[in-house]
Amino acid sequence: MADRYDVCATAELAPGARRRIDADGITVIVVNCDGDYLAIEDVCSHDGAPLDDGPVDCAAGTIECPRHGSLFDLRTGRPKTLPAYMPVETFEVEVDGDRIVVLVD
Numbered sequence: 113m114a115d116r117y118d119v120c121a122t123a124e125l126a127p128g129a130r131r132r133i134d135a136d137g138i139t140v141i142v143v144n145c146d147g148d149y150l151a152i153e154d155v156c157s158h159d160g161a162p163l164d165d166g167p168v169d170c171a172a173g174t175i176e177c178p179r180h181g182s183l184f185d186l187r188t189g190r191p192k193t194l195p196a197y198m199p200v201e202t203f204e205v206e207v208d209g210d211r212i213v214v215l216v217d
């Protein structure tokens with residue numbers, strides 16, 4: 113069963129904004145893509161760079177690794193471009209009242 117981690121209030125995460133949380137040692141980025149909350153682990157599968165500083169393209173549903181430029185699908189974690197070829201972990205997100213909650217196994 114997944115553990116639930118409070119992220120913030122929905123009002124605190126505007127469209128296009130992101131929030132990074134520590135989920136018991138796993139760093140997770142939660143992005144508000146036009147009201148769709150998407151969560152991905154903050155570590156690139158290529159060489160371990162944090163993804164948090166990378167640009168997000170909500171229309172494409174991607175985040176770009178700032179180190180070597182791989183694009184990752186925010187919904188599946190799969191890389192869309194090289195050099196990364198392994199997926200990054202993604203997580204389910206729920207809205208509980210006015211709180212954003214991420215579920216981490």
Ligand code: FES
Pocket residue numbers: 156157158159160161177178179180181182194195196
């Ligand atoms: S560390 Fe992310 S693409 Fe190389």
